[in-house]
Each structure stands twice: as C-alpha cells, then as structure tokens.
Amino acid sequence: MRIFLILFLFFPIISVLAQSSDPTFYEGAFSDAVLKKHLYTLASPEMEGRKTATPGQQKAAAYIENHFRSLDLRPGTGEGYQMFYPVYRDSMIKMNIEVNGKSYQPFTDFEVNVPGNFSTTMLGREWIYAGYGFSDSLRDDYIGLDVRGKIVMVLGGEPPELLQQQLKAGLFNPFAKREAAQAHGAAALIVIQKDFPRMAPSNPGPLYKNAFKDRIRIFTIDISEKMAGEMLNDPAGNFSDGHAQPKPLSADILLDFKKEILTLQSSNVLGYIEGSDLKDQWLVISAHYDHLGKRDSIIYFGADDDGSGTTALLTLASAFAKAKADGHGPRRSILFLANSGEEEGLWGSQYFVSHSTMPLKNVTADLNIDMIGRIDSQKKPDSVNYVYIVGDNKISSELHPINEAANNKFVHLNLDYLFNDPKDPERIYYRSDHYNFAKEGVPIIFYFDGIHKDYHKPTDTPDRINYDILSKRAQLVFYTAWELANRPKLLKRDLHDHDNTKGK
Ligand SMILES: [Zn+2]
Incomplete structure (x- = not known):
C-alpha cells in the first residue's frame, strides 16, 4: 500500500516537471x-x-x-x-501663383514640391529662363546669367544625348537642376513638366521622422507646359524642344505658399x-x-x-x-x-x-x-x-x-x-x-x-x-x-x- 501511495502521489508531479522543462x-x-x-x-x-x-x-x-x-x-x-x-507630415494650406495678375490653379497648372519646403511669399519683377538648368562639366545652361535672388524657370528632363553622357561620366543626379539653381543663388526654381494637369492627390503626403532640417532646399515648383507657354509668351510651345535661348524676362510674379507641419x-x-x-x-x-x-x-x-x-x-x-x-x-x-x-x-x-x-x-x-x-x-x-x-x-x-x-x-x-x-x-x-x-x-x-x-x-x-x-x-x-x-x-x-x- 505504501509504495502504491507514494507512486500515486508522485506520478503527477514528476510528469508535470518532465513535461514543462521540455x-x-x-x-x-x-x-x-x-x-x-x-x-x-x-x-x-x-x-x-x-x-x-x-x-x-x-x-x-x-x-x-x-x-x-x-x-x-x-x-x-x-x-x-x-x-x-x-x-x-507636411500639408500645404495655401498655394497661389500669379503672373501679371493672372492666377494659376494648383494641380491643374502647377504643383509644389511639399516635403522639405517652407512657407514663403515671394514677389518678383524679373525672372530667368535657364534652358535645361544644368550646370556641370558636360553642360552649363547658366553661362552669362545672373540669377541671384531671382526666380528661375527650366525645362524638365534632359536633351536625348545628355543622359547617356551623364551616366557615362558618373554625373547623373536626379537633383542636378535643383542643386544647380541653389548653387547659383536662385530664390526659387520652376520646372516645366509634361505630365499636367495632375489629379489632386487624395492621399496625404509622406511621413518623415525628423522635424529638424539640417539644410534649407530651394523652393521648387512644377508647372504645366501651357502655363510655361504663357509665361514665355510662346503659346505654341516651341520652347519644349530645348532650343529656346536662356534669357531674363520681365513679369510681375507672386509665389505664395503656406505649409503646416503636423506632428x-x-x-x-x-x-x-x-x-x-x-x-x-x-x-x-x-x-x-x-x-x-x-x-x-x-x-x-x-x-x-x-x-x-x-x-x-x-x-x-x-x-x-x-x-x-x-x-x-x-x-x-x-x-x-x-x-x-x-x-x-x-x-x-x-x-x-x-x-x-x-x-x-x-x-x-x-x-x-x-x-x-x-x-x-x-x-x-x-x-x-x-x-x-x-x-x-x-x-x-x-x-x-x-x-x-x-x-x-x-x-x-x-x-x-x-x-x-x-x-x-x-x-x-x-x-x-x-x-x-x-x-x-x-x-x-x-x-x-x-x-x-x-x-x-x-x-x-x-x-x-x-x-x-x-x-x-x-x-x-x-x-x-x-x-x-x-x-x-x-x-x-x-x-x-x-x-x-x-x-x-
Ligand atoms: Zn516587413
């Protein structure tokens, strides 16, 4: 009886220990x-x-x-x-561009590069057309132009042969136009893009994790070819083949953008x-x-x-x-x-x-x-x-x-x-x-x-x-x-x- 009792008592304990340490x-x-x-x-x-x-x-x-x-x-x-x-996350709460009193529509005529930008109101009398807007050892569209403190407009993309040359020379850089404008002291950069009008974005802009920006980047705006044609007084769009000469132009330009930073x-x-x-x-x-x-x-x-x-x-x-x-x-x-x-x-x-x-x-x-x-x-x-x-x-x-x-x-x-x-x-x-x-x-x-x-x-x-x-x-x-x-x-x-x- 005793042995039986001991076995009976110990069996469940032994089995729990054996199982749970395994x-x-x-x-x-x-x-x-x-x-x-x-x-x-x-x-x-x-x-x-x-x-x-x-x-x-x-x-x-x-x-x-x-x-x-x-x-x-x-x-x-x-x-x-x-x-x-x-x-x-940034969101633009005001986007306004006026040229000689004519006001343009966001997403139909222009779009602002929101991330990294800041609120600004800019009023100009003169602006500069700078061709493709490159400035490196392969091509310099800024020769003879003084763009300091002025709004600069450039064509998007690159002439057909240039991209291959850039790749070969290791000079391809997706931010080349922005960096060139900034290096030459421009106040803002307008880039003529083919894909307008764009739809108004229904999704919010991207998130970012650092509110502190260690660099201020030049204000960059994409515009439609139609808007560019009006500003260049070239409604037929002859500028789009890249042969229009870089030059200063006169106009009353107002850029007015307000950004809100959501935390x-x-x-x-x-x-x-x-x-x-x-x-x-x-x-x-x-x-x-x-x-x-x-x-x-x-x-x-x-x-x-x-x-x-x-x-x-x-x-x-x-x-x-x-x-x-x-x-x-x-x-x-x-x-x-x-x-x-x-x-x-x-x-x-x-x-x-x-x-x-x-x-x-x-x-x-x-x-x-x-x-x-x-x-x-x-x-x-x-x-x-x-x-x-x-x-x-x-x-x-x-x-x-x-x-x-x-x-x-x-x-x-x-x-x-x-x-x-x-x-x-x-x-x-x-x-x-x-x-x-x-x-x-x-x-x-x-x-x-x-x-x-x-x-x-x-x-x-x-x-x-x-x-x-x-x-x-x-x-x-x-x-x-x-x-x-x-x-x-x-x-x-x-x-x-x-x-x-x-x-x-
Ligand atoms: Zn994953």
Missing part, C-alpha cells in the same frame, strides 16, 4: 486556431492596413498591448506597454518576461506591426508583411508566459518588441535602440521575424518546407550553430542561407528592423520567407497564408529563443563581418 510542452501556443485568430484580427479591414501614425496602427497597438497584459507581461517601458515617438504620434509595443538568475541580460524578439495602410479606399492588409511576424511574436509571448507560470521561465529576461515605422524606413526599431530600456551590450541577440507565412515564388511546390535565415553569421560565431541545432532537434525545416551572400542584389540583410540592432553590434537572426507575388500588394491577405509553415517557422524561433534565454553565457561578439558593427 520546451515541446509549449507547442500548443502555435496551433492553427491561435495563429488564425491573431492574424485575421491584425489583417482585418478594421485595422486599415496599420499604417504608422494612423488610427489603424493605433488599433493594432491596442490589440498587442491587450495580449501582453492578458499574459501578465511586464510593461516594456517601465511605465507602460507603448513607447511613443513623434512623426511629421503625429506612433508607438512600439513592448512587454517582457523577467528572467530568473540572469534577469539583467536580455533576449529581444521583434516583429513590425505597421504596414502600408490605404491608398484611396484600397486597403493593404499586410497579412504576411508583417502580420505573420507579429502573430508569431504574440504566440511566442504566450508560450514563454506559460512556461514561466509553470515555474520554467527563462533565465534571461525576454523582451517582446512590436515595432511600428518599419515600412517608413525602420523608424520604430531605430527609436528603440537609441532609447533602449536596457544597455544593448546586455542583449544577447535580436531574433527578428518579418514575413514568415508565405512561399517564395522562386521555390518549387515540393520545397516549401523552408525558411530563409539571414544575418546569423555576421556578429557571433555561436548563433548559427544554435539555430541549426534547434532546427535539427525540433522543427526540421530546410534552412536557406541564400540572402547571407554579401553580393545579394536585394540587400535583404539591410531591410528590416534587426539591422538597427546589428549596427549596434547585437547578434541577430532575421527569419524571412522571401518575395512573393502579393508582396506590398492589397492581395497580401490572411486567407493566402500557409498556417502549417507559419507555425513551424514560429516554433524554430521559439526553440532558438529558449536556448538563447537559458544558456549559461551571452553570445560572444567575435565576428566583424558586419560593416557597421560598433561593438564586439
């Missing part, structure tokens, strides 16, 4: 149903494509925050789950699980939750990019939170970092590394997940059981074998290292959030599925995701993360393959 016990976090629940929410019409600094992005942030809260993750900024940062807010969402005996050391797992938003009324759902990585991030948080609740939490702290601003230029991750909540030398690695739910169009139908591993061999020699071992033991995907080729024409290594960590010397792996036909299209929808593969790829990140969070030492930073590595 990471495979937490594979349930990556089930089809859970993955679909998250991804169909993140890539739903209500989230409107999650563009940075829009209500759709804020809804996605709230969803991620709620999930972190429900798991009892600690708020990643210390005070809250969202790390807010400002972004900016908007975006955020990264951060939650963490505190480690046990190595809690001041960190593992970061990241994915970006922003996407392209809407163009007109068309939604870019971004299910794969990067709804899939965000979904993986949420399930990884669930798996590690459950392990912790079972008494098998990680030795190191794990930060789950959902970035925004990625599609605008890796802004959220850049903001994070420059305002990080821990010293980056204590971060053993960043495992970044960006697009893991689809199959590369280059892959044959019988070779879909793969994931691209990018950047694992750049900073720490220990990382590649750890990821390989996790895969060989648990997941059995084909690990494809195609994009580790330094000559990769797509420069994939530089194109997601891990790169901001790598620049600071933090070892990284970027998990990626490749480029497919729905990449950055409105057709990147959750019904086109391969959930079996998404689950396996998320599990590979999980097993690699488990090892990185629990092994005795931080990864050593012994490779200097990376061109911008600061740390070692």
Whole structure:
C-alpha cells in the first residue's frame, strides 16, 4: 500500500516537471486556431492596413498591448506597454501663383514640391529662363546669367544625348537642376513638366521622422507646359524642344505658399518576461506591426508583411508566459518588441535602440521575424518546407550553430542561407528592423520567407497564408529563443563581418 501511495502521489508531479522543462510542452501556443485568430484580427479591414501614425496602427497597438497584459507581461517601458515617438507630415494650406495678375490653379497648372519646403511669399519683377538648368562639366545652361535672388524657370528632363553622357561620366543626379539653381543663388526654381494637369492627390503626403532640417532646399515648383507657354509668351510651345535661348524676362510674379507641419504620434509595443538568475541580460524578439495602410479606399492588409511576424511574436509571448507560470521561465529576461515605422524606413526599431530600456551590450541577440507565412515564388511546390535565415553569421560565431541545432532537434525545416551572400542584389540583410540592432553590434537572426507575388500588394491577405509553415517557422524561433534565454553565457561578439558593427 505504501509504495502504491507514494507512486500515486508522485506520478503527477514528476510528469508535470518532465513535461514543462521540455520546451515541446509549449507547442500548443502555435496551433492553427491561435495563429488564425491573431492574424485575421491584425489583417482585418478594421485595422486599415496599420499604417504608422494612423488610427489603424493605433488599433493594432491596442490589440498587442491587450495580449501582453492578458499574459501578465511586464510593461516594456517601465511605465507602460507603448513607447511613443513623434512623426511629421507636411500639408500645404495655401498655394497661389500669379503672373501679371493672372492666377494659376494648383494641380491643374502647377504643383509644389511639399516635403522639405517652407512657407514663403515671394514677389518678383524679373525672372530667368535657364534652358535645361544644368550646370556641370558636360553642360552649363547658366553661362552669362545672373540669377541671384531671382526666380528661375527650366525645362524638365534632359536633351536625348545628355543622359547617356551623364551616366557615362558618373554625373547623373536626379537633383542636378535643383542643386544647380541653389548653387547659383536662385530664390526659387520652376520646372516645366509634361505630365499636367495632375489629379489632386487624395492621399496625404509622406511621413518623415525628423522635424529638424539640417539644410534649407530651394523652393521648387512644377508647372504645366501651357502655363510655361504663357509665361514665355510662346503659346505654341516651341520652347519644349530645348532650343529656346536662356534669357531674363520681365513679369510681375507672386509665389505664395503656406505649409503646416503636423506632428503625429506612433508607438512600439513592448512587454517582457523577467528572467530568473540572469534577469539583467536580455533576449529581444521583434516583429513590425505597421504596414502600408490605404491608398484611396484600397486597403493593404499586410497579412504576411508583417502580420505573420507579429502573430508569431504574440504566440511566442504566450508560450514563454506559460512556461514561466509553470515555474520554467527563462533565465534571461525576454523582451517582446512590436515595432511600428518599419515600412517608413525602420523608424520604430531605430527609436528603440537609441532609447533602449536596457544597455544593448546586455542583449544577447535580436531574433527578428518579418514575413514568415508565405512561399517564395522562386521555390518549387515540393520545397516549401523552408525558411530563409539571414544575418546569423555576421556578429557571433555561436548563433548559427544554435539555430541549426534547434532546427535539427525540433522543427526540421530546410534552412536557406541564400540572402547571407554579401553580393545579394536585394540587400535583404539591410531591410528590416534587426539591422538597427546589428549596427549596434547585437547578434541577430532575421527569419524571412522571401518575395512573393502579393508582396506590398492589397492581395497580401490572411486567407493566402500557409498556417502549417507559419507555425513551424514560429516554433524554430521559439526553440532558438529558449536556448538563447537559458544558456549559461551571452553570445560572444567575435565576428566583424558586419560593416557597421560598433561593438564586439
Ligand atoms: Zn516587413
């Protein structure tokens, strides 16, 4: 009886210990149903494509925050789950051009180059026609002209033979006309363009992240050929072949533009699980939750990019939170970092590394997940059981074998290292959030599925995701993360393959 009793009492305890210290016990976090629940929410019409600094992005942030809260993750900024940062957008609130009392129409007759410009009111009596407006060793349209303080008008494009010469001489520069006008001291540049009238833009102008401009650029206005013909007193448009001579002209010109700078807010969402005996050391797992938003009324759902990585991030948080609740939490702290601003230029991750909540030398690695739910169009139908591993061999020699071992033991995907080729024409290594960590010397792996036909299209929808593969790829990140969070030492930073590595 006694022996029986002891067995009876110990059996359930032993079995719980045996199961929960084994990471495979937490594979349930990556089930089809859970993955679909998250991804169909993140890539739903209500989230409107999650563009940075829009209500759709804020809804996605709230969803991620709620999930972190429900798991009892600690708020990643210390005070809250969202790390807010400002972004900016310009909008023109007044655009007026008058020539000899005649007023011209925005978008029909002219358009102002909004980003980087400033509000101005300019009144002129004389202006200068400067041909194609080049001024370099191949061609100088400014010879004999004094344009200082004056408005300059030039033709768009270049004469047919010049482009080839510029390319050959390494002098091609898309900003050449603007820079030439500025170098010669012009007050404003008017460029005659063929593609007018343009439609009034129904989409707002681009976002930018730095309100401080270190350079003032010359005010640049595109105008129609019709408007140019009137200003040049050449209604037949003979100037358009480029043979009109550069010359000063007289007219009363008024340029009147007012710009408003909108300051908007975006955020990264951060939650963490505190480690046990190595809690001041960190593992970061990241994915970006922003996407392209809407163009007109068309939604870019971004299910794969990067709804899939965000979904993986949420399930990884669930798996590690459950392990912790079972008494098998990680030795190191794990930060789950959902970035925004990625599609605008890796802004959220850049903001994070420059305002990080821990010293980056204590971060053993960043495992970044960006697009893991689809199959590369280059892959044959019988070779879909793969994931691209990018950047694992750049900073720490220990990382590649750890990821390989996790895969060989648990997941059995084909690990494809195609994009580790330094000559990769797509420069994939530089194109997601891990790169901001790598620049600071933090070892990284970027998990990626490749480029497919729905990449950055409105057709990147959750019904086109391969959930079996998404689950396996998320599990590979999980097993690699488990090892990185629990092994005795931080990864050593012994490779200097990376061109911008600061740390070692
Ligand atoms: Zn992406």
